[in-house]
Amino acid sequence: MAKDIISIIIPVLNEAAIIQTTLRGLQRDSALEIIVVDGGSVDETVTLAQQMGVRVISLVGRGRAAQMNAGANIAQGEILLFLHIDTQLPPDFDDLVSNTLEQPDVIAGAFELTIDGAERSLRWIEMLVKMRSHLFSLPYGDQAIFITKQVFKDMGGYSDLPIMEDFEFIKRLKRQGKIALAPGAVTTSSRRWQKLGVWKTTLINQLIIIGYYLGVSPTKLSNFYRSQKCNKNHSS
Template sequence: MISVIIPVLNEAKNIKNILILLLDNPQIEIIVVDGGSEDKTVEIVEEMGVKVVSAERGRAKQMNLGASVAQGDILLFLHADTQLPLGFEKLVIQALSQPQIVAGAFSLKIASKLWGIKLIEKMVNVRSQLFQLPYGDQAIFISQDWFQKVGGFPDLPIMEDFELIVRLKKLGKIAIVSTPVITSARRWEKLGVWKTTLINQQIIMAYFLGISPQKIALWYK
């Protein structure tokens, strides 16, 4: 079984479409972890018959709590604005069955026709393949055993996905599935393609320079 863990906060506009693609699959357990939504997110999820658990706000805290109640042998962490490809469960199992693989993620496709988006996609996918450094919006997946061995997501307000992958790379290889997930372009549409990209790169640089994740999170907000 694969447990798909979805941290949410005010995702009423997106969550239904994401869940529809996961329902009625006997191989999949769906766990939605709410961080205190003030819209109808929880109501929508419960109406669809999907398990909801409540957690302290914070993506790392929410995902770790979801993992703690998951029944699956494999954990897949899915952002609420990201759509998994059809047959993703077979791709996940195939990827994790390869020698020396400890975790994996998907290539990225962004649902937008904005100028520059295709270049961003290419940059993300080259980085992922070349350096084995996928981010959270690429649907990171890992066996329950490896997740426990590495201690789960570090309790950081930002960059928790990056830090998890860095720790995992010390233990083995990260598989990148060529079939992409499709993620929303809402961040790029809100601030613009190049401004969003610049902010993302500044955050990564600040993290490498040793600036605390707490300060980085405040800047990001």
């Protein structure tokens, strides 16, 4: 029986340094469709992606939610997989995705998370992610969320939020069916933890989640998050 085609949707912004390495690691299977959705890069991201022969579309000035929805709208595959550009999928990810979605009552899935870095604090983060994913069925975007295209369309896609779009989407998904963890791990870069430090990054993330639950607007939460990154850049 032929496999369902998997459309891998990759939202990017100014990722010229790593985009070809990531794409090269995916171009091994004819049953894959790779769609890069650029959010207005000012470097060579778009040109480098086009050189790799993948589908590339641009949404200038739009956030990640809009990028992922745009990619999903043109995807030809029956399965959608949303991948961060600094995340590597396991070698047999296509089989893992197909087998996971074939389980009873499962409507979406994600992978376990491994963070590329030697710091012991990163192992704590991995453990916390594992607990959150298994106990509360709350995988985040860096765990490569996958879903059938039909369910994604029925859900209305990602809400057009400036932040927390994956969290909000998963919360809605949980009300519709089971979200399963595939028996394999993606490996993501530690760069976003390194920018501010592991524990400060974790604290900021938790404050944003708390703010979201308390009804703080996503725009204010996004501004807070960006201000923390800017403060780091100004102090370094």
